[in-house]
Amino acid sequence: MQAVIRLGLTGGIGSGKSTVAAMLSRHGAAVIDADAISRQTTAAGGAAIEAIRQTFGPEFITPDGALDRERMRERVFRAPESRRQLEHIVHPLVGLETARQTEAAVADGRRCIVFDVPLLVESSHWRARLDQVLVVDCRPELQIERVMQRNGLPRETVLDIMASQASRSARLRAADLVLCNDGLTLDELAMEVKQIAVRFGL
Numbered sequence: 463m464q465a466v467i468r469l470g471l472t473g474g475i476g477s478g479k480s481t482v483a484a485m486l487s488r489h490g491a492a493v494i495d496a497d498a499i500s501r502q503t504t505a506a507g508g509a510a511i512e513a514i515r516q517t518f519g520p521e522f523i524t525p526d527g528a529l530d531r532e533r534m535r536e537r538v539f540r541a542p543e544s545r546r547q548l549e550h551i552v553h554p555l556v557g558l559e560t561a562r563q564t565e566a567a568v569a570d571g572r573r574c575i576v577f578d579v580p581l582l583v584e585s586s587h588w589r590a591r592l593d594q595v596l597v598v599d600c601r602p603e604l605q606i607e608r609v610m611q612r613n614g615l616p617r618e619t620v621l622d623i624m625a626s627q628a629s630r631s632a633r634l635r636a637a638d639l640v641l642c643n644d645g646l647t648l649d650e651l652a653m654e655v656k657q658i659a660v661r662f663g664l
């Protein structure tokens with residue numbers, strides 16, 4: 463049996479990471495979306511809900527059984543250690559679900575599993591579980607333009623989000639491979655992704 467390649471995919475907001483993930487998926491990669499898994503654990507009926515109820519109280523759960531995000535944001539603002547408590551609940555569940563999806567992808571005979579992880583550079587936990595790291599990169603000004611357009615956000619908000627993420631240089635240092643998504647049309651980006659797909663046996 464051919465070895466499975468575990469490819470980490472990351473990039474700053476607006477770099478084109480999600481676009482690249484979708485393109486790799488079309489080439490047959492299994493894409494595991496860490497953010498989506500994390501959100502599911504706290505959505506209605508999610509695996510983290512019972513522990514959140516026990517730890518923080520029933521008032522943190524909405525009538526339909528989801529985490530009350532607004533209330534939790536306020537709590538974290540007033541009592542910053544709450545973030546850690548919440549992470550202690552959510553992170554192991556994300557780990558379990560990621561492992562489950564990875565096993566399913568391997569059983570399905572996938573050659574390349576792409577782990578779409580926004581905070582990959584910040585997390586030694588993730589880095590240790592990957593064979594290669596692909597970073598999607600572009601000029602910060604282009605990130606700002608794309609996110610303002612995609613999300614209809616003011617420039618300052620985009621700058622705040624960017625400041626909360628790993629720096630561009632830290633991301634580039636962590637990369638085994640950099641995809642420069644700058645000055646490319648979507649078709650040209652697709653060509654670049656195709657080359658990467660071939661390289662990873664897709």
Ligand code: ADP
Pocket residue numbers: 473474475476477478479480481482608609612643644646647648651
């Ligand atoms: P991220 O997941 O990194 O935040 P996305 O993949 O959602 O970024 O891309 C941000 C926006 O920029 C999307 O609207 C996407 O369609 C657009 N985009 C990304 N790369 C290109 C490109 N090469 N040409 C044109 N638009 C692009």
